[in-house]
Amino acid sequence: MPAIGFEIKRKCKVCGEVFIAKTLDSLYCSPKCSKVAWKRKRDAQRKEEKLTQLALHIPDIREYLSVREAVAMFGVERTTLYRLIKNGTVPAINVGKRLTRIKRSALEAMFLTRTESNAEKTRPVPKKYSMEPGDCYTIGEICNRYHVDDSTVWSHIRKYSIPSRQIGNFVYVPKEEIDNLYKSEVK
Numbered sequence: 001m002p003a004i005g006f007e008i009k010r011k012c013k014v015c016g017e018v019f020i021a022k023t024l025d026s027l028y029c030s031p032k033c034s035k036v037a038w039k040r041k042r043d044a045q046r047k048e049e050k051l052t053q054l055a056l057h058i059p060d061i062r063e064y065l066s067v068r069e070a071v072a073m074f075g076v077e078r079t080t081l082y083r084l085i086k087n088g089t090v091p092a093i094n095v096g097k098r099l100t101r102i103k104r105s106a107l108e109a110m111f112l113t114r115t116e117s118n119a120e121k122t123r124p125v126p127k128k129y130s131m132e133p134g135d136c137y138t139i140g141e142i143c144n145r146y147h148v149d150d151s152t153v154w155s156h157i158r159k160y161s162i163p164s165r166q167i168g169n170f171v172y173v174p175k176e177e178i179d180n181l182y183k184s185e186v187k
């Protein structure tokens with residue numbers, strides 16, 4: 001990723017410090033924060049794998065689930081689950097101290113299972129753009145507005161698959177996408 005010719009200020013996604021991003025892909029202020037982010041991601045993946053394994057081993061015929069199994073199977077947060085049990089939305093029984101059993105069919109009616117919801121998440125959502133010239137910049141306008149040269153703009157359009165439309169001598173690109181790409185993330 002080549003360095004960009006202008007400054008983008010961003011908030012580090014780990015520590016919240018504002019920093020000057022060296023490339024459009026920079027999300028963290030320092031190698032230390034990148035490492036923290038990487039570790040968090042790895043831990044989340046490991047946790048996810050464990051839950052998936054647990055969910056796979058729950059027999060189909062079992063009608064009551066433990067809290068841990070329900071979390072594994074439906075990807076619902078533990079605290080959410082306890083709240084739903086407490087307010088009576090999800091029927092559950094106490095079979096002993098700290099042994100809650102939750103009615104599976106009630107959960108099935110309310111939540112997708114973890115694998116179903118993951119499939120939903122990965123299905124790409126087609127984004128609708130207005131390609132009307134009024135909602136677009138020309139390449140020249142982008143260069144002027146963001147002080148980048150046109151070959152850089154084109155390389156970003158290709159890299160991020162930003163739609164473009166040619167009318168006469170001008171190429172139009174949705175303002176929204178370009179602004180999202182180049183404007184600073186700091187509010």
Ligand SMILES: [Zn+2]
Nearest residue numbers: 012015029033
């Ligand atoms: Zn940081």
